[in-house]
Amino acid sequence: MRGVILYAPGDVRVEDRVDPRIVEPTDAIIKITATCICGSDLWPYRGAEPVDHAPMGHEYVGVVTEIGAEVKTLVVGDFVVGSFWSSDNTCEICQSGYQSYCVHRTLMGTIGTQAEYARIPLADGTLVATPGQPDADLIPSLLAASDVLGTGWFAAVAAQAGPGKTVAVVGDGAVGLLGILAAKELGAERIIAMSRHADRQALARHFGATDIVEERGDAGVARIKELTGGLGAHSVIEAVGTQESMQQAMRSTRPGGHVGFVGVSHAVSIDGLELFGAGIHLHGGAAPVRQYLPEFIRLITERQIDPGAVFDLTLPLEDAAEGYRAMDERRATKVMLTP
């Protein structure tokens, strides 16, 4: 099969890879209908994380082509959405709603779903089948559910976005934008998007943002305080992962408020005394996407949400290198790849 390999920073190639096969009886093989490039794929692409001939990709939707002997909930032909972490969905951690920290988890990025096929470990616990084959125009939204919607949603839940709350969103990438969608769905009263790009501001408003703040850093914090009676937002979503964005998020939150952070932290250090003085809640990490998939599939197939709107460039898998370039240069918010 064909698949994306990141040879080295900046060097994306699509080449022949060995077809995946069932290894464990709990595995399934899926033919990938659509996959995409994640903001987190840009870290190694930009040399901010070490990389050496790595298969890429951890977001996917597709059709089951083969199942292991112990797979019970899926049949060949099912259209499925899965999380970027595989999970058994039965251990104590999964049952508490943290499937991304399952005691038997595998990071799908190590498998590489920017490819024609993929082996999905713990298929019963990881994949959720849609009711029948979805309409073609729903594919982008279902693909978004695999990570970027789930991650934005988790951030909004972690930030306790809800009725009566003012939510600020740091980061106008796909995750931040879908954090806005999630905050809206969760009933937030006011949603402040922090963005200085006109196209992303427009998408933020499409998903439910009520206010736009263009300032960043201390000026951004001051503006949020100004908009919230000097107190700060109740709920702040951090969807970048840098020291500046984390500080901006923490300092934009009122005492007793909640920061939900999902940007993969790079060289972030939180000062204990500042956190003590802030009196805020901090929660985040790898989103337990699996928890939300049944609800996402319902909302998407009933056309109540359209998270697929974050994809502003679709390319054949063979053109993956151009997709990486477009995201790196911020010419695209989120790139879908079709094998």
Add this chain to the structure above:
Amino acid sequence: MRGVILYAPGDVRVEDRVDPRIVEPTDAIIKITATCICGSDLWPYRGAEPVDHAPMGHEYVGVVTEIGAEVKTLVVGDFVVGSFWSSDNTCEICQSGYQSYCVHRTLMGTIGTQAEYARIPLADGTLVATPGQPDADLIPSLLAASDVLGTGWFAAVAAQAGPGKTVAVVGDGAVGLLGILAAKELGAERIIAMSRHADRQALARHFGATDIVEERGDAGVARIKELTGGLGAHSVIEAVGTQESMQQAMRSTRPGGHVGFVGVSHAVSIDGLELFGAGIHLHGGAAPVRQYLPEFIRLITERQIDPGAVFDLTLPLEDAAEGYRAMDERRATKVMLTP
């Protein structure tokens, strides 16, 4: 009046201070019945925080001797308990339950309650009167409610201690010990005290600890994991405030679990990637004691809890220097001072 002044690290003196008087119409003056030395008073005493001729003390119970023209809920003669932060109890932050972050707060430590009298700002919002004059044997428990019980309680709430939960407590000082009491009252199933001192272990068990772990650092984390099926505790109370104790708390918590931290952080730095990888909740800071005072007064006057058991040394105010020495040398867990 007489009051404690910390001239410099290690140099505690009791000397004449100016009698407090009403400054704002919302003030009250109280005659202090009992006050005490806080673990946090040891930071400047040990030279870990700068100090220069500072009045000391922020815990207190006493009798109202004078009220300002705008004080409405108190009368002269009331026996009152107050928090270590004054608060109006009406602002949006107070109303959300975070009175220790009130927009009009004053830190009582700047006033210094290790004295015969104290001026209490925002008396209506800060003080809660007991139903009548309390029995003398209840004074230590009511004094504990002023800070150390409230702080341990907030830590347990922040750690979401409750039914079905395993709670681990890092720190066997008075706050940690009362965190155990709080976890028990909140219905925790299992409470693991981390302590290597026989007398504190005994008090931990008295307050409700079901297990004792003597190991610290990595070994302590390993022991907590061993006791929790490899997963870590659901809820961890951090009641020390050092880098080691914070790491021990974070690493003892299962994914999705909660750390409640109340040790005033000193040179603590939290690595963003470690926090991301842990998937835990982190909440703490200055405890909103005021929120809990009515319930504390009820529990104490109905003799359902006895937080005053943490006081193992009572001295006249004049002997405050010996009280500081006893706590510094760990000869006493918590010292009560009676003016």
